[in-house]
Amino acid sequence: MDKMRSYEDCERAPRPVAALASDHPDGDYIAPHRHPRAQLIHTVSGVMTVSSGVGSWVVPPGRAVWMPPDEEHAIRIAGHVSMRTVFVRDDARAGLPRGCEVMEVSPFLREAIVAATSIPLDYAPDGRDARVMALILDEIAAAPRLHLHVPMPRDPRLARLCARLIADPGAPATLEQLGAECHVSGRTLARMFHRELGMSVGEWLRRMRLLLSLPRLAAGASVLEVAIEHGYDSPSAFAAMFRRALGVSPTTYFDRGRRAN
Numbered sequence: 001m002d003k004m005r006s007y008e009d010c011e012r013a014p015r016p017v018a019a020l021a022s023d024h025p026d027g028d029y030i031a032p033h034r035h036p037r038a039q040l041i042h043t044v045s046g047v048m049t050v051s052s053g054v055g056s057w058v059v060p061p062g063r064a065v066w067m068p069p070d071e072e073h074a075i076r077i078a079g080h081v082s083m084r085t086v087f088v089r090d091d092a093r094a095g096l097p098r099g100c101e102v103m104e105v106s107p108f109l110r111e112a113i114v115a116a117t118s119i120p121l122d123y124a125p126d127g128r129d130a131r132v133m134a135l136i137l138d139e140i141a142a143a144p145r146l147h148l149h150v151p152m153p154r155d156p157r158l159a160r161l162c163a164r165l166i167a168d169p170g171a172p173a174t175l176e177q178l179g180a181e182c183h184v185s186g187r188t189l190a191r192m193f194h195r196e197l198g199m200s201v202g203e204w205l206r207r208m209r210l211l212l213s214l215p216r217l218a219a220g221a222s223v224l225e226v227a228i229e230h231g232y233d234s235p236s237a238f239a240a241m242f243r244r245a246l247g248v249s250p251t252t253y254f255d256r257g258r259r260a261n
Contacts, residue, residue, distance in 0.1 A: 005121070010085075011037055015123055016092035017133035019116035020085045026219065028077040038096060039067045040086040040140060042105055042113055046079035047218035049211075050100075055151040057102050058211040060218060060254070062110075063146060066101045073100075078215030084113045086136060093137045103143040112136050147245075150208050153196040157182040162204075169209050170231040175201055210245050213238070217250055226250075 010018040024030075026046070041050065042064035050057045050065050052073040057065045067073055069090055088096065105113070112135055123129035150166075153159050161181055165173060175186035178201060182189055193201045209230040216226045227238035242250050 005117075007035070007085075009121060010087040011035060013087070013121040015121065015125065015130070015133070016089040017116070017136065018087045018121050019113060019119065020087070021114075021117040022083045022085070024077045024081045024083060026077060026079050028081075030075040030077075032072050032074045034070050034072045035067075035087070036069055037087040037089050038069045040088065040113075040136075041065050041067060041075070042084045042086075042110070044082035044084060044110075044114075046077060046081035047215040048081055048083070049076045049078070049215060050074070051076070052100060053152070054100070055149055056211070057100055057150075058148045058214045059102060060148075060214050062105055063148065064103055064105050064143075066097045066103065066140070068098060068100065071100065076215075079218045079220075084117060086113060086116060088137070093141075095141065096137075097140075100149070102146045102148040103140070104146060105143065106139070109136065109139040109143065112139065147207070148211060148214075150204070150211050151197045151199075153193070155192065155196055157184075158192060158196060162208075165205065166208060166212070169212050170229050172231070173205060206241060206245070210242065213242070213250075217254060223250055 005020055007020065010020050024046075041048065041059065043059050043061055045061055047061070048059040048065075050059060050067065050073055052071055059065045090096075112132055115132055116136060119129045119132060123133070152162055161178060164181075165171070175190060179186040179189035184192070190201055193199065193204060197204060213226045213230055216229065217223070223235045223239060227235045230238065232238040232241070239249055242253070246253055
């Protein structure tokens with residue numbers, strides 16, 4: 001592997017696909033930036049929250065977020081994160097995703113990504129290294145997509161409201177109370193949410209609280225602590241919501257991610 005490979009080295013790589021390994025401490029924050037290449041940002045450990053102008057994507061272990069080229073984004077780190085990033089030039093393959101997406105990373109794809117971080121940036125275009133890179137693109141196309149995304153509205157009133165709710169996810173939030181903050185009725189607010197985001201206020205709140213809970217759980221907070229912080233009456237109520245959304249309990253979810261890695 002190239003010594004001290006950097007983001008800039010990967011951006012300038014002569015081949016269409018490059019990969020980088022980096023480690024980040026708990027609480028680290030990567031300020032808003034953009035890249036000319038698309039990125040597949042994968043975490044081996046810890047949780048990342050990747051935010052752009054159109055929403056936030058939570059990336060726990062065993063998952064990755066696809067970030068299109070030239071999309072400004074910031075990354076917040078929870079727990080020690082071992083990040084593995086694949087940089088993909090726009091002409092590398094037809095049919096690459098055009099928007100931000102969270103996807104599941106199978107053990108097979110994970111091993112290919114880890115191997116890619118040791119492949120020289122100027123690998124032979126017709127050898128084994130090029131086939132590994134092509135395999136990664138195949139697996140990106142086939143990977144299951146996950147709903148680990150909190151969309152953000154463009155309407156200034158809704159954007160301010162959503163920012164306030166994200167800052168205080170445990171605060172009581174009835175439809176009429178939230179409508180009053182925007183100087184509209186609860187019914188009007190519901191219509192505005194559905195028109196802008198394609199979901200109800202209640203669905204947005206549940207998804208927001210779920211995704212905000214993942215970094216806290218990854219950092220070692222108990223289910224009781226997280227439930228209280230996010231407005232749930234009991235750990236069992238929070239666990240039930242978690243299970244409905246992701247199919248397993250919080251403990252099983254993170255155990256599964258660790259086993260996959």
